[in-house]
Amino acid sequence: MSSYLRTLTRRFSTVKPQSNPFPPPNISALPWLGPTRKGVEKPRVVVLGTGWAACRLMKDIDTKIYDVVCVSPRNHMVFTPLLASTCVGTLEFRSIAEPIANIQPAISTSPGSYFFLAKCSSVDPASHTISCETELHGTTEKGARLDSQKFKVAYDKLVVASGAQATTFGIPGVEKHAIFLREVGHAQEIRRKLLLNLMLSDIPGISVEEKKRLLHCVVIGGGPTGVEFSGELSDFIIRDVRQRYSHVKDNIHVTLIEASEILSSFDVSLRQYATNHLTKSGVHLICGIVKDVHEKKIILNDGTEVPYGLLVWSTGVGPSPFIKSLPFPKSLGGRIGVDDWLRVPSEQDIFSIGDCSGFLESTGKSVLPALAQVAERQGKYLASQLNKIGRASGGHANSTADVNLGAPFVYKHLGSMATVGRYKALVDLRQNKNEKGLSIAGFVSWFIWRSAYLTRVVSWRNRFYVAINWATTLVFGRDISRI
Amino acid sequence: MSSYLRTLTRRFSTVKPQSNPFPPPNISALPWLGPTRKGVEKPRVVVLGTGWAACRLMKDIDTKIYDVVCVSPRNHMVFTPLLASTCVGTLEFRSIAEPIANIQPAISTSPGSYFFLAKCSSVDPASHTISCETELHGTTEKGARLDSQKFKVAYDKLVVASGAQATTFGIPGVEKHAIFLREVGHAQEIRRKLLLNLMLSDIPGISVEEKKRLLHCVVIGGGPTGVEFSGELSDFIIRDVRQRYSHVKDNIHVTLIEASEILSSFDVSLRQYATNHLTKSGVHLICGIVKDVHEKKIILNDGTEVPYGLLVWSTGVGPSPFIKSLPFPKSLGGRIGVDDWLRVPSEQDIFSIGDCSGFLESTGKSVLPALAQVAERQGKYLASQLNKIGRASGGHANSTADVNLGAPFVYKHLGSMATVGRYKALVDLRQNKNEKGLSIAGFVSWFIWRSAYLTRVVSWRNRFYVAINWATTLVFGRDISRI
Incomplete structure (x- = not known):
C-alpha cells in the first residue's frame, strides 16, 4: 500500500x-x-x-x-x-x-x-x-x-x-422577484418553486388568503413562451394537481397578463382560438401593464394589486x-x-x-x-x-483571400407554432403578418406541433427521451418529486 | 377585461x-x-x-x-x-x-x-x-x-x-468541503462539480499540477456506497471522458481511501475480487485514515497530503x-x-x-x-x-386495547450486493458474516444486481425509466450537460 x-x-x-x-x-x-x-x-x-x-x-x-x-x-x-x-x-x-x-x-x-x-x-x-x-x-x-x-x-x-437577454423595461423588482424562462436553470427554479408552494399551502395555520396567494401563478407576457407556459400550467393543474393534491385544488389559479394582445404575431383567428381555449382551461387573461413588482404582489398601471406565489416574466428580449x-x-x-x-x-x-x-x-x-x-x-x-x-485559403486572420462571397443571407419565414395546452396548438404558415396563408388550430395542429419539434430535436438520444417523456406523462402523469 | x-x-x-x-x-x-x-x-x-x-x-x-x-x-x-x-x-x-x-x-x-x-x-x-x-x-x-x-x-x-446522518468522526473540514452521498441533492452536486472540474481543467494558463488536482476524485470510505461510486466514476472515465474529453484523459484519476478493508461485510473472496477489479479499472486504493480536510487537499494520519478536486465522503451513518x-x-x-x-x-x-x-x-x-x-x-x-x-379499536391515543401483538419482529438477512463497475458485481448470499453460503462475483452477479434492483424500484414509471436510462447509457453514453 x-x-x-x-x-x-x-x-x-x-x-x-x-x-x-x-x-x-x-x-x-x-x-x-x-x-x-x-x-x-x-x-x-x-x-x-x-x-x-x-x-x-x-x-x-x-x-x-x-x-x-x-x-x-x-x-x-x-x-x-x-x-x-x-x-x-x-x-x-x-x-x-x-x-x-x-x-x-x-x-x-x-x-x-x-x-x-x-x-x-x-x-x-x-x-x-x-x-x-x-x-x-x-x-x-x-x-x-x-x-x-x-x-x-x-x-x-x-x-x-x-x-x-430578457427585457424588464426597467420595472423595479422584476430582476429580484420574477423568474425568467430562457434557460434550463429557470425552468428548474419554476418547478421547485411551484412544488414548494403547493406543499406550503397545506401547512396548518395558513390563512385562506395566504393559501390563495401562494397558489396564484402569474405569467407576464402573452408571446408564444408565456402562452405555452400558461397552457402547460393549466394542464398540470387539471390533470395532476386536481387528482393528486385534492386539498388545494380550488385555490390554485393561473393569470396571464399582457399589455396588448396575446400572440400578436399570429393570425387573428388563431389569437381568438387561443384566447377562448386558455379561458376555458381556467387561465385568467388580463390586459394590463405592470408598474411595480413587490415581494408578494405586483401592481398594475391602474393601481390594481395582484398577489402572487410564482411570477414568470416573459416579455421578449433585448x-x-x-x-x-x-x-x-x-x-x-x-x-x-x-x-x-x-x-x-x-x-x-x-x-x-x-x-x-x-x-x-x-x-x-x-x-x-x-x-x-x-x-x-x-x-x-x-x-x-x-x-x-x-x-480558398482565407481562413487565417487578415488573409486577403479573393473569395467570391456569393449570395447574401435571405430569411424566409416558414411559419409559427404554439401549443395552448390540452392537446391543442396553433400553426400559422403565413410568411409574414400581412400575408394570407394557411393557419390552423386544434388537435391536428397539436399533432403537427409535436411531430415537427420531435424531428427538430438535435440528437437521437434526446429525440428518444422527448418521445418517452411524452408517453409516460400521458400514462403516469407528471413527476412531482421536488429534487 | x-x-x-x-x-x-x-x-x-x-x-x-x-x-x-x-x-x-x-x-x-x-x-x-x-x-x-x-x-x-x-x-x-x-x-x-x-x-x-x-x-x-x-x-x-x-x-x-x-x-x-x-x-x-x-x-x-x-x-x-x-x-x-x-x-x-x-x-x-x-x-x-x-x-x-x-x-x-x-x-x-x-x-x-x-x-x-x-x-x-x-x-x-x-x-x-x-x-x-x-x-x-x-x-x-x-x-x-x-x-x-x-x-x-x-x-x-x-x-x-x-x-x-453521515458520520464525520469530528474530523475538521469534512462538513465544509466534502460532499456526502445520501440524497439526490448530493448526487446532483457531485455531477455538477465533476463536470465543472472537467471544463475548468481546460482553461488556458492552468498548470499541470492544478489540472491534476482538479481532476483528482477522492472517495473516503470503502463500504458498498464508496465502492459503487468509485466503480461508476471509473466507468465514466473509461467510457465517456476518454472518448469525449481527450484533452484531459491522462490527468483524471480516482482514489478510494479506506481505514481498514473495503467491503468488510462481504466474503473474503469477494473482497479480493473487488480489490483486483477496481485496481484494474484504474482506481487507486489507499489504506489510510483522514486527519484533516482542507479546501484543496486532505491530510492523512501519516502526514501524506492528497490534493483533490472532488471529495466524496461515505463512511457510514450515526x-x-x-x-x-x-x-x-x-x-x-x-x-x-x-x-x-x-x-x-x-x-x-x-x-x-x-x-x-x-x-x-x-x-x-x-x-x-x-x-x-x-x-x-x-x-x-x-x-x-x-x-x-x-x-381492534386501539387506534386512538391511549386506547388500552387488548390486542394480541403476536410474533415480535425478527430480521433475516437476505444477502448483500454491490457493483464494482464495468458490468461486474458481487452477490453475497450468506446470512451473516460468519456463516457459509453462496457468494459470486462477475458478470452474472452484475446481471442479478441489475435485475434485482429493477424489480425493487417502487413504481412502474421509475422501473421503466431505470431500464430506459440503462439502455441509453449503453447506446449513447452518459449525458454531460451541466444543468
Whole structure:
C-alpha cells in the first residue's frame, strides 16, 4: 500500500516542465491561447455562445479546415421551444439539453479545439483577441473556493452569437422577484418553486388568503413562451394537481397578463382560438401593464394589486450589457449591426448571428425577429460561408483571400407554432403578418406541433427521451418529486 | 377585461370567514392539527421521515382505518441503492426518486391525511403532540422571502423513522468541503462539480499540477456506497471522458481511501475480487485514515497530503441531532431504543423503525445494520401491527386495547450486493458474516444486481425509466450537460 502512497504523492508533488500548449502572451500578463501559425496550424474560429445560431454553425463548420474554440457560460444547447414543457414535468430537463461535445465532437477531442466555460468580456479587433473570464455561476460552495480566472484567446475568425437577454423595461423588482424562462436553470427554479408552494399551502395555520396567494401563478407576457407556459400550467393543474393534491385544488389559479394582445404575431383567428381555449382551461387573461413588482404582489398601471406565489416574466428580449459594450455600429434595437453577409463591416474577420445581431440600416433590410429559426438559418449560412473562405485559403486572420462571397443571407419565414395546452396548438404558415396563408388550430395542429419539434430535436438520444417523456406523462402523469 | 380584474381583486381582498380546519390550539400559541375525536374521526398515524422504513409503512398502512400525516424535509423517497449511479449520469435523478403521493395517494387526497414539508423539532409524549418547522432548505431566493413556520401536530400513533446522518468522526473540514452521498441533492452536486472540474481543467494558463488536482476524485470510505461510486466514476472515465474529453484523459484519476478493508461485510473472496477489479479499472486504493480536510487537499494520519478536486465522503451513518435530543432510552450506538415489537417501551403509542432505531440492550438482540432491507422489513412489520391494533379499536391515543401483538419482529438477512463497475458485481448470499453460503462475483452477479434492483424500484414509471436510462447509457453514453 505504501508504494501507492508514494506514487500518488510523487505524482502531485513533482511537476515536470512539460511543453505548455498555452505559452505566456507577449501583449498581456494574462494566460492565453496565442495566434495560430499560418501553414503550421489550422485557422481558428472562435464562437461566442451555445444557442441556436452558434450550435448550428459549430455543427456545420468543416473541422478539417478549422479549429473551433467555443466560449460560453453553459456547455449545452437548450431546445428552447420545449423549455416551457419542462417547468411542470411534461418533459424532463435533460431531454431538451444537448451537450456541445455531441453537437461538434471535435471541440473536445481535436487538439486545437476547445470549449471554455467562460464569458467573453471584451473584443480587441486590432490584435484579433478576446478577453474572457471563467463563469462559475451556480457553482457549489463545497470543496475548493473557486476564483474566476481571466484569460485571452486569439481568433482568426470571430463569430459573436451570444444571444440576447430578457427585457424588464426597467420595472423595479422584476430582476429580484420574477423568474425568467430562457434557460434550463429557470425552468428548474419554476418547478421547485411551484412544488414548494403547493406543499406550503397545506401547512396548518395558513390563512385562506395566504393559501390563495401562494397558489396564484402569474405569467407576464402573452408571446408564444408565456402562452405555452400558461397552457402547460393549466394542464398540470387539471390533470395532476386536481387528482393528486385534492386539498388545494380550488385555490390554485393561473393569470396571464399582457399589455396588448396575446400572440400578436399570429393570425387573428388563431389569437381568438387561443384566447377562448386558455379561458376555458381556467387561465385568467388580463390586459394590463405592470408598474411595480413587490415581494408578494405586483401592481398594475391602474393601481390594481395582484398577489402572487410564482411570477414568470416573459416579455421578449433585448441586447445584453456585453453586446451594448462592443465598439461596433449597431442596428435598430441596439444589436450588433451586420451587412448582407452577416459580417461586422467595420472590422476584419468578425461576424455576428442570432438574437444579438441585426441588419444595419444601410442594408435596407429590417431587423429579423429573435426566433430559433432565424438563428439556426444564420448559423447554417455562416458555416457554409466560412467553409468557403477556408477552402480558398482565407481562413487565417487578415488573409486577403479573393473569395467570391456569393449570395447574401435571405430569411424566409416558414411559419409559427404554439401549443395552448390540452392537446391543442396553433400553426400559422403565413410568411409574414400581412400575408394570407394557411393557419390552423386544434388537435391536428397539436399533432403537427409535436411531430415537427420531435424531428427538430438535435440528437437521437434526446429525440428518444422527448418521445418517452411524452408517453409516460400521458400514462403516469407528471413527476412531482421536488429534487 | 375589467370584470376579470374586479373579480381577481375581490377574490384576494375579501377573505370570507370560513370553517378553519386548523383551529387554534388550547395548549400553545402555535397553529396546529388538533387531536382526533374518537368515534367521529379516524385515528391519526404521524410518520416522521420518507425513507425506506417510513415509505414501506405508509404504503402498507390501511387508510380505511387511519389518517396518515407524514412530516419530512423531502416529498419523495430515494431509491438509495442506485444513488451512486446517478452521480455520473448512468441513471437520471428522477428515475430513482418516488413522490410520496404515488406511494400512498391518500396522503394528498384523503381529507384528514397530509404531507408536511417540515422537520420535527420535538416530541411531547404527555400531550401526544409533536412540534414542527417548515423546511425551506435549498429554496430559491426569487419571489417572496420565505420564513419558516412553526406548527404542532397531535398524534394517536407516532412512528419515528427519520433516519440517520453521515458520520464525520469530528474530523475538521469534512462538513465544509466534502460532499456526502445520501440524497439526490448530493448526487446532483457531485455531477455538477465533476463536470465543472472537467471544463475548468481546460482553461488556458492552468498548470499541470492544478489540472491534476482538479481532476483528482477522492472517495473516503470503502463500504458498498464508496465502492459503487468509485466503480461508476471509473466507468465514466473509461467510457465517456476518454472518448469525449481527450484533452484531459491522462490527468483524471480516482482514489478510494479506506481505514481498514473495503467491503468488510462481504466474503473474503469477494473482497479480493473487488480489490483486483477496481485496481484494474484504474482506481487507486489507499489504506489510510483522514486527519484533516482542507479546501484543496486532505491530510492523512501519516502526514501524506492528497490534493483533490472532488471529495466524496461515505463512511457510514450515526444518530442525527434530533434523535439524540429525544428523551427516550437509547440503544447501543445512540439510536432510539425499541422493544421486540419496535415500540418505545417507556412511552404510549410511540414506535421507531429504520436507521434511527435499535433494539434496547434489554431485548438481548443486537442493533441491526443501517440497511434498506432492514428498514423496509421493519416498515412492513409495523404497518401490519398498526393495522391489527386499529382493527381492534386501539387506534386512538391511549386506547388500552387488548390486542394480541403476536410474533415480535425478527430480521433475516437476505444477502448483500454491490457493483464494482464495468458490468461486474458481487452477490453475497450468506446470512451473516460468519456463516457459509453462496457468494459470486462477475458478470452474472452484475446481471442479478441489475435485475434485482429493477424489480425493487417502487413504481412502474421509475422501473421503466431505470431500464430506459440503462439502455441509453449503453447506446449513447452518459449525458454531460451541466444543468
